[in-house]
Amino acid sequence: MIYCEALTKSYPMGSGRKQVLKGIDLQIAPGEKIGLLGRNGAGKTTLIKLLGGVEMPTSGRVRRRMSVSWPLGFAGGFQGSLTGYDNARFIARIYGQEYRQIRDFVEDFSGLGRQLKMPVKTYSSGMRARLAFALSLAIEFDCYLIDEIIMVGDASFHQKSHEELFVKRADRALVLASHSPGLIREFCDRAIVIEQGLAHVYPDVDEALDVYSALCAA
């Protein structure tokens, strides 16, 4: 389980502070797939960062009672000046895993081939996403946090991600921030709409999607 208790987060803005999240209470059960909806700047990424422990809440707390991945996105999690292989080595070391296994998985899943010998900063955003995705799937977590990233890449990469994430890891929990109604409708058990710094939980995904499209239209 992951418990969020009265989470707030604000950032300094000029002389005041911008209140991004204003009190979020949330529970994520093992195996649960949650879609995170919200307009740009609503706080989806902020919430995912708090869930993953990348940033600390201004008040409230997050309790993690299962292993939670780092947030998967374009930025973060790896070092641009290091090669893809070096990043894999680093991840293997800090998570106490066998490097050879991680390397084999990353080679196979990312399909980056010889590019893995190049520094990550030379990668396109699609290639970065492939590497980031490969690295985090190479480590087994109970809950994966995914920020939009799944959209990038071509059809065959989509197919592979789908297979790894939704078929092989069907028993894991997932928090997926996305703008794509199709994706959320297909894979999520329930959805959260973030609006005005608050999280509205909808057990019915279609209802959440309706609310969300109404918000976007307004």
Added chain:
Amino acid sequence: MNKFAAGWRIQRRVIGALMIRELTTRFGRENIGFLWVMVEPLLFAVLVGLIWRFMKGPEEHGVGIIAFIATGYIPLTFFRNAVTRSVRIFAANGSLMYHRQIKVLDFVLVRCLIEGIGAMMAFVVIAIALIALGEFPIPYDLGEVVAGWLLYWLFTLSLCLILAPLSEVSEVYEKLLPVTTYIMIPFSGAFTMQSWLTPAAGAFLYYSPFVHGMELIREGIFGPVIEARWDPTVPLAASMVLGLVGLALCRNIRRHLVVE
């Protein structure tokens, strides 16, 4: 107890991984690789030692001047490098904050470890080279040398623990740093012993936490030829106080850290 053992294992893993990562990003794998870490202190000590040798003659207060400068300058370059490298260390390592097992403290610790190990390697290399040339005595007590290094290292670490979070809050500290590290040279004990100064100046220097580690190192190298005054309580107490303040500051800054 089990929890503690698990935590310790993770900590060791993280420190090891961060050190390897730091060494590869900074020095690469080409030519001598991470051995570069000791080149700078080595060059400093040799060149400054030579300059003093030509300015002041071969000996001062009965000890070889090159050996004396080398023993003082290497810890000093370690201190300066460690301090400069801890500036804005958290922002620079932001992408690593994605992994929860890595704590901000680890960054400071790793930089101090790398600089410290590099400086100690330089120290050993230069001592061996100078012993071969007859410019350096056979160390009188290696235990004292190591203990002196540890005191010096510990105090530097505690200072870095304060500087790293402060530099994140305000750029002023970064601007003031070069002049501060320069002004502190007379208080570092690198170029003089307390016993060589006037009693008043010597007594004043006694309160500088650097001096004790420094004099302990020197006693371990030169033995009773020089009169060293040291008391581990001064640097230990200073490190403890600064370290605690530093830990609190690091914890506080982590709460407000914005990670891209």
